[in-house]
Amino acid sequence: MTWTGFAAVFVAFFLTHSIPVRPSVKSRLVGILGPRGFSLGYSVLSVGMLALLIWAAGQAPYVQLWPQMEWQRHVVHLGMFAVCLILALSIARPNPFSFGGAQNARFDPARPGIVRWVRHPILLSLALWAGLHLLPNGDLSHVILFGVLGGFAIVGRAILNRRKQREMGRAAWQTLWTRVSDAPLGHAPRSWTGLATRLGLGIGGFVLLLWAHPVVIGVTAL
Structure with missing residues (x-):
């Protein structure tokens, strides 16, 4: 993976983690998934993005x-x-x-x-x-x-x-x-x-x- 790819994963990580501080986006998702569904889905997404980011760091130039x-x-x-x-x-x-x-x-x-x-x-x-x-x-x-x-x-x-x-x-x-x-x-x-x-x-x-x-x-x- 290149440094550009690593940076792209980093940007995606922070974009997904900005969801809870964006009321319009969060309320729309809660309306679709329900409070529990949103909490579960966001937890899975957060863990998945963190795992992807750690993997990307391991693949970046040493x-x-x-x-x-x-x-x-x-x-x-x-x-x-x-x-x-x-x-x-x-x-x-x-x-x-x-x-x-x-x-x-x-x-x-x-x-x-x-x-x-x-x-x-x-x-x-x-x-x-x-x-x-x-x-x-x-x-x-x-x-x-x-x-x-x-x-x-x-x-x-x-x-x-x-x-x-x-x-x-x-x-x-x-x-x-x-x-x-x-x-x-x-x-x-x-x-x-x-x-x-x-x-x-x-x-x-x-x-x-x-x-x-x-x-x-x-x-x-x-």
């Missing part, structure tokens, strides 16, 4: 910037284990500050869970994933890939904060932010069983990633 070392893989393993736990504790849970939250009306600022530590856990996970994968992938195409995606996650935090302030009203957003900041750093979960289940899913997801990495990406993670 230009080494730094060599891969064994310790880099160990750092990635530890970091990705943390990423899996963060995702398990945050996906489909109330979070009025970020995207991906579920049943936000049930959000309790006195018991915010992981939101007390980080307002945008999914964006943090993306930034960590990208930054960690920069270590063992010191060739130009992968540096571009993970550098851009990591930067996108970092910039996305500010974009989401501004959008949520517009939706909620700046005063209401600031009040809620302050209440969450004043909550205890550690508090009892609503359900210990639910916490254990999510932690188990995080561990299982990490094991699944190790197994699926050579199948999906074509390179063993071990």
Whole structure:
């Protein structure tokens, strides 16, 4: 694949990921597919485009910037284990500050869970994933890939904060932010069983990633 082809895949990736921030396009698709159908279809599209982008980076001309070392893989393993736990504790849970939250009306600022530590856990996970994968992938195409995606996650935090302030009203957003900041750093979960289940899913997801990495990406993670 040429650099032009790699750039074209990158453009397609960002075009598809702009759908949720385009109200006219999103509302039209939701009207056709329904809310659940849109969520499922967009999730599949997102994963597929990410896999295509990673594949394209592997097919682009190889230009080494730094060599891969064994310790880099160990750092990635530890970091990705943390990423899996963060995702398990945050996906489909109330979070009025970020995207991906579920049943936000049930959000309790006195018991915010992981939101007390980080307002945008999914964006943090993306930034960590990208930054960690920069270590063992010191060739130009992968540096571009993970550098851009990591930067996108970092910039996305500010974009989401501004959008949520517009939706909620700046005063209401600031009040809620302050209440969450004043909550205890550690508090009892609503359900210990639910916490254990999510932690188990995080561990299982990490094991699944190790197994699926050579199948999906074509390179063993071990």
